[in-house]
Amino acid sequence: MKSFAALFNAIDQSTKTTVKVAALADYFQTAPETDRIWTIAIFSGRRPKRAVTTTRLREWGAEVAGIPLWLFEESYPIVGDLAETIALVLPPPASDTDHGLSHWINLLRSLSDVDEDARKTEVLSAWDSLDTTQRFLFNKLLTGGFRIGISQKLMTRALARATGRGEAEMAHRLMGDWDPASTTWEQLIEAEDPTSDASRPYPFYLAYGLDAAAETLGEPEEWQAEWKWDGIRGQLILRDGAHYVWSRGEELMTHRFPELARALDFIPDGTVLDGELLVWSSDGLQSFNALQKRIGRKTVPKKLLSEAPVILYAYDLLEWQGDDIRQKPLAKRRATLCDLCDNLPSDTPVKLSPSVAFDSWEALAAIRATARDASAEGLMLKRLDSPYLTGRKKGDWWKWKLDPLTIDAVMIYAQSGHGRRANLFTDFTFAVWKGNELIPFTKAYSGLTDDEFRRITAWVKKNTRERFGPVRSVTPEHVFEIAFEGIQASPRHKSGVALRFPRMSRWRHDKPINEANSLDDLNDMLNTFG
Amino acid sequence: MSALTFTPSGIYCPAGDFYIDPWRPVPRALITHGHADHARGGMGAYLATDLAAPVMRHRLGDIPLETVSYGEVRQIGGASVSFHPAGHVPGSAQIRVEVAGEVWVASGDYKVVDDGLSTPFEPVTCHHFITESTFGLPVFRWQDQREIAAQINAWWAGCAAAGKTAFLGCYALGKAQRLLTLLDPEIGQILTHTAIENTNAVMRAQGIDLPTTVLAGPDLVPKDHPGALVLAPPSALDSAWARKFGPNETAFASGWMALRGIRRRRSGDRGFVISDHPDWSGLLEAIKATGAENIYVTHGYTDIFARYLSESGWNAQVVPTEFGGDEAEDAA
Numbered sequence: 001m002k003s004f005a006a007l008f009n010a011i012d013q014s015t016k017t018t019v020k021v022a023a024l025a026d027y028f029q030t031a032p033e034t035d036r037i038w039t040i041a042i043f044s045g046r047r048p049k050r051a052v053t054t055t056r057l058r059e060w061g062a063e064v065a066g067i068p069l070w071l072f073e074e075s076y077p078i079v080g081d082l083a084e085t086i087a088l089v090l091p092p093p094a095s096d097t098d099h100g101l102s103h104w105i106n107l108l109r110s111l112s113d114v115d116e117d118a119r120k121t122e123v124l125s126a127w128d129s130l131d132t133t134q135r136f137l138f139n140k141l142l143t144g145g146f147r148i149g150i151s152q153k154l155m156t157r158a159l160a161r162a163t164g165r166g167e168a169e170m171a172h173r174l175m176g177d178w179d180p181a182s183t184t185w186e187q188l189i190e191a192e193d194p195t196s197d198a199s200r201p202y203p204f205y206l207a208y209g210l211d212a213a214a215e216t217l218g219e220p221e222e223w224q225a226e227w228k229w230d231g232i233r234g235q236l237i238l239r240d241g242a243h244y245v246w247s248r249g250e251e252l253m254t255h256r257f258p259e260l261a262r263a264l265d266f267i268p269d270g271t272v273l274d275g276e277l278l279v280w281s282s283d284g285l286q287s288f289n290a291l292q293k294r295i296g297r298k299t300v301p302k303k304l305l306s307e308a309p310v311i312l313y314a315y316d317l318l319e320w321q322g323d324d325i326r327q328k329p330l331a332k333r334r335a336t337l338c339d340l341c342d343n344l345p346s347d348t349p350v351k352l353s354p355s356v357a358f359d360s361w362e363a364l365a366a367i368r369a370t371a372r373d374a375s376a377e378g379l380m381l382k383r384l385d386s387p388y389l390t391g392r393k394k395g396d397w398w399k400w401k402l403d404p405l406t407i408d409a410v411m412i413y414a415q416s417g418h419g420r421r422a423n424l425f426t427d428f429t430f431a432v433w434k435g436n437e438l439i440p441f442t443k444a445y446s447g448l449t450d451d452e453f454r455r456i457t458a459w460v461k462k463n464t465r466e467r468f469g470p471v472r473s474v475t476p477e478h479v480f481e482i483a484f485e486g487i488q489a490s491p492r493h494k495s496g497v498a499l500r501f502p503r504m505s506r507w508r509h510d511k512p513i514n515e516a517n518s519l520d521d522l523n524d525m526l527n528t529f530g
Numbered sequence: 531m532s533a534l535t536f537t538p539s540g541i542y543c544p545a546g547d548f549y550i551d552p553w554r555p556v557p558r559a560l561i562t563h564g565h566a567d568h569a570r571g572g573m574g575a576y577l578a579t580d581l582a583a584p585v586m587r588h589r590l591g592d593i594p595l596e597t598v599s600y601g602e603v604r605q606i607g608g609a610s611v612s613f614h615p616a617g618h619v620p621g622s623a624q625i626r627v628e629v630a631g632e633v634w635v636a637s638g639d640y641k642v643v644d645d646g647l648s649t650p651f652e653p654v655t656c657h658h659f660i661t662e663s664t665f666g667l668p669v670f671r672w673q674d675q676r677e678i679a680a681q682i683n684a685w686w687a688g689c690a691a692a693g694k695t696a697f698l699g700c701y702a703l704g705k706a707q708r709l710l711t712l713l714d715p716e717i718g719q720i721l722t723h724t725a726i727e728n729t730n731a732v733m734r735a736q737g738i739d740l741p742t743t744v745l746a747g748p749d750l751v752p753k754d755h756p757g758a759l760v761l762a763p764p765s766a767l768d769s770a771w772a773r774k775f776g777p778n779e780t781a782f783a784s785g786w787m788a789l790r791g792i793r794r795r796r797s798g799d800r801g802f803v804i805s806d807h808p809d810w811s812g813l814l815e816a817i818k819a820t821g822a823e824n825i826y827v828t829h830g831y832t833d834i835f836a837r838y839l840s841e842s843g844w845n846a847q848v849v850p851t852e853f854g855g856d857e858a859e860d861a862a
């Protein structure tokens with residue numbers, strides 16, 4: 001695994017995309033083909049089934065390191081990663097081997113077939129023959145969750161360079177439901193007819209946030225505006241008499257949304273739609289809070305299906321009559337999509353996400369300000385003559401989101417971060433006033449600069465009142481502006497509310513704590529926006 | 531009354547009426563070493579080792595500073611005091627304080643491995659030992675410094691071959707000079723940032739042997755120094771000064787580089803794990819060697835480390851005050 005470890009180090013240690021692409025491309029040209037396939041699989045989130053529980057791994061790690069389990073458990077949140085914590089506490093290896101990546105993956109796959117004693121023997125002997133980086137990688141494979149900053153874009157660019165083929169083609173080939181154990185390099189990367197797999201989705205086109213005035217985009221008539229929905233981005237594929245629903249994160253969600261099967265009754269085969277999965281009940285579109293009940297559920301009870309039925313609010317058409325039409329301009333694709341949706345009966349689980357008419361940027365800005373009334377997060381701006389691109393590209397699609405809601409709150413608890421921020425205090429609890437009492441209502445752990453985190457860390461150390469395990473209560477002294485995307489009632493919380501995506505948007509050095517907001521202010525927001 | 535007590539101004543000796551590494555102005559201060567979180571301005575009188583004195587004068591100016599050599603015993607009031615090598619940076623000391631037969635050692639910052647530059651750490655037998663715990667977790671395990679030197683030199687040679695300047699970020703006092711002695715001058719020239727070169731000059735003047743360096747001042751023309759390595763404080767790595775060197779790679783040398791998360795937060799190209807503090811086994815080794823039963827844990831993962839020591843049979847406690855709010859200088 002040394003060449004894979006070297007690849008990992010090159011990618012992990014560099015901040016420069018060119019260096020990462022070069023290292024990957026080189027690996028794709030030189031490594032054994034089975035190792036290449038597994039590398040693609042791992043870096044795109046496909047991994048062998050977990051054969052050992054993390055509880056066992058912790059116990060074995062502590063045992064081999066000769067430390068009490070509690071000490072291991074205390075170290076883990078500071079390191080921030082289980083695989084890394086184990087790799088670091090283990091004593092140096094007794095031997096030094098160099099088997100390829102596939103060897104270790106096959107070993108992991110074989111662990112499911114043996115009893116726990118045999119698993120332990122295999123894992124311990126692997127640890128004893130690998131250096132720290134290789135151990136970390138081995139543990140990552142064991143525990144899953146290989147997030148190491150390889151974007152889809154980076155991988156497809158490297159594959160394109162290694163094979164001399166196009167990036168968009170590579171992106172398309174990597175999509176979908178292929179199994180690294182039974183897929184060859186030839187099948188995945190080189191064979192003709194990339195659409196041979198009926199379930200294979202197209203890569204999603206992703207928009208950037210608009211970072212300048214809308215006027216800079218040019219003439220309004222060259223643009224289409226749509227509401228930006230607060231749901232789950234999804235792709236609905238109708239091919240060979242079957243349907244498939246994919247999330248933007250390339251997760252196959254067909255069985256989570258069984259109501260979409262009815263689309264087959266009304267929409268012709270050879271159609272692929274891009275849109276937003278949303279709850280649509282008898283009184284129309286529902287807020288994200290309604291969709292939340294459906295998120296994370298692998299199977300859906302009947303009652304929930306009737307309470308919170310999901311539709312695809314379609315805004316783009318990628319394949320029509322079996323043809324990939326992504327290169328046609330948006331205006332053309334949209335016209336076909338409108339024709340299609342116009343003819344659908346009202347109980348079809350697919351509807352057209354309407355476009356928003358406007359004749360000037362000023363008028364559109366006024367419409368955007370009403371987005372919350374439309375249960376939207378803002379607007380999407382799409383250039384009418386744009387093709388459907390692959391991945392995140394600047395220029396043709398923009399998100400024009402509503403400004404977040406904000407509230408000024410007092411910091412009352414602090415907890416140190418992990419991973420990237422192991423030696424800083426980064427997780428904070430905030431409170432608002434209820435009379436003379438400070439009522440905690442949210443946590444937030446992002447939004448400050450590294451320098452601000454360093455300053456608040458130094459302050460927390462000097463102003464700790466009490467310690468509760470890793471959490472410290474601090475003197476109420478600092479006010480922060482908390483920005484968030486939504487608010488809902490939550491009986492589980494002392495404050496009675498829960499926020500969506502809370503983060504620290506500003507350190508209000510200018511505000512004394514008595515000028516922070518109150519619970520009444522929060523309740524007003526709940527009544528208006530909840 | 532204990533020989534040493536913990537007060538809001540720092541570690542205090544009532545019998546001798548002095549403080550050790552105080553962080554507020556006091557009449558009399560004994561200083562373990564010149565790092566900014568230990569040697570502060572404004573004290574009425576200072577006592578430190580003769581080896582630490584030049585750097586302290588360089589940093590704090592014309593201070594009322596008296597010096598002692600390692601091992602020399604001074605009587606201060608009812609306390610007899612001596613300074614012993616801590617191995618942390620040149621001149622750094624553990625301070626031994628004996629009052630009526632009770633012996634305390636305030637170890638300041640220390641490391642147990644010999645870096646070839648600082649006088650090596652010497653265990654001092656005592657009843658009460660005050661220890662730091664910067665890296666007091668079992669995940670910290672240092673490699674031999676020759677191994678780290680090989681990694682740094684390989685990286686530097688790679689940069690030089692690719693036509694890039696290698697920027698190595700490190701703290702100016704101690705770490706920089708230790709790295710200097712590890713770099714292979716065959717690869718190229720070693721350039722230094724002013725902050726580091728000033729400290730180098732002070733150490734050379736006191737007879738410490740350091741390799742040849744070139745000051746990368748405002749007049750230096752980078753293209754006259756192809757394949758060079760530049761030693762600079764971390765804050766200078768992302769500055770106009772650094773950018774004028776053109777294509778470059780940056781690395782950072784610190785014990786914190788052992789953690790991938792922190793390595794990535796630094797957002798340089800490389801992180802080398804080298805520290806002037808003890809790793810987990812170094813801490814335990816040092817504590818055992820003192821023979822002390824009472825351990826006071828400061829500066830670092832205090833709660834966890836003290837709990838481990840208590841479970842392992844020591845009478846360990848966390849020092850209640852937050853010493854050294856400013857860890858930036860040598861938390862490495």
Ligand SMILES: [Zn+2]
Pocket residue numbers: 563565568618639860
């Ligand atoms: Zn120090």
Ligand SMILES: [Zn+2]
Pocket residue numbers: 565567568639854860
């Ligand atoms: Zn220190």
